[in-house]
Amino acid sequence: MKTHFYIIDDDELFLKLGKMYLEMGTCTSSVTLFNYATEALKAIENMEEFLDQRYVVFLDLNMPILNGFGFLEALEKKPILLQKNIQIYVLTSSINHDDIERIKQYKSVTEYLNKPMTREMVQHVCAS
């Protein structure tokens, strides 16, 4: 299925890297980068829906202002957003057990992935 990718990360380098890998993906339709989780939240509220297209969000956890957990809280408070064809992958450098456990509480999260992004990761997401 044609996929629109959103990457939310405060680190410019990971945004750039993610874009490079995703543009190599077989399912990629577009890649949008967000420095701030707050901006991504707005974009999700306003995004257009297509029957034959989906959205995949790569979400970093440790970010200033609104971190990954805060983003998920805000998202899950608006069930209407979750009805959209959207999948969320947490993509973080955290190998902290507490973070992994905490993420399991959020039903909106499809999978917990560790940085950095790889070609295999993109293939895996495209295939699922």
Next chain:
Amino acid sequence: MQTLKKLFPFYLRLDKDLNIIEYGRSMGKLLHENGSFKDHFKFIRPNFGITHSFASIAEFLDQFFILELFHHPKKVRFKGQFIIHHEHEDELWFCGSPWLMSVEDLQQHDLFVTDFAQHDSAIDTLLMLNQNLLNLQDNSKMIADLKQKNERLQQVNERLDAIVYAITHDFRAPLLASIGLLQLPESMVLEELPEILHTLKRLDRTIIHLNELSKNEKIALKFSTINWEELIRESYHNYSVIYGIKIPIHLSINETTPFHSDTFRIRTIVNNLISNAIKYARPVLEETSFIKISIHTDPSSCIFTIEDNGEGIDEKNLENIFKLFYRASIKSQGNGIGLYIIKEMVQYLKGTVTVKSVKNEGTTFTLKFPNQKLE
């Protein structure tokens, strides 16, 4: 006889008619005349079947006695035993020591620990009591010490937690980014080499910062004269090279007296402030960017002010900027350690640091350090 005197400073020698013919040196403090044993002492124990006679006492030689010096205002009691020495068979010797309950008892009778024989169990007990008294005082001091140490440990532990978090996150991020870049298709990797280099340098700076932080805790203060001009020029030059930007610097030093402080900490503080001023300059300003440093020293203190017209800090973030690993802006190339180091080191030097900032206008840090005396 010498042994008796040495072992029992409170001994008594009684003759056949129970007259006191001699007494120990410590007994002399309580008993001021010889006279008859009967006129001074009564039996507390044994209290049945004993009379003031040589024969009667002789029947109880293997028993434990408690005698009371009843004329004495404090009615001192003695515990001990009567013996008949084989060389003086017409004499009764009382070997014993006062029955005292506390150190105060001892003092009340004008006695000292030296009045007792070294082996004396009574004095052993008193010494122990005394020890306990000391221990009690020690204990409360120890508890206070422990409490303080515990709080300190808690602080250190919290910081360690934060550092471990930083290592698993902030340290890993540049490494993982480099790994990610290196796993790109070969043709793309070459193009990304400068980015990889830059990223690894960023990691190195973070490690240098953490090292400075741990040094602050470990290295003792060492005061010497601070050469402000040299220190600032050197730092400014280094960071201009690192960031590849040359921002005009205005330096005004008003030194009425030399300033003495810890060079390592002052240098680290200045490095972090100058590095920030250069790093957060607004590119749009181009040549009108500036850094103004002014220094005023007097015999008691030094006031250091650094002002820039860089990007500034949001008012709502201002109270957090000195926190460890806090990053106010996303553009921030920083690791959230620099200002924390400044705060810690200024505290160590018993100085103060204040900040004023307006977003998109600039930031001013004012630091005050005490002027130290050279040894």
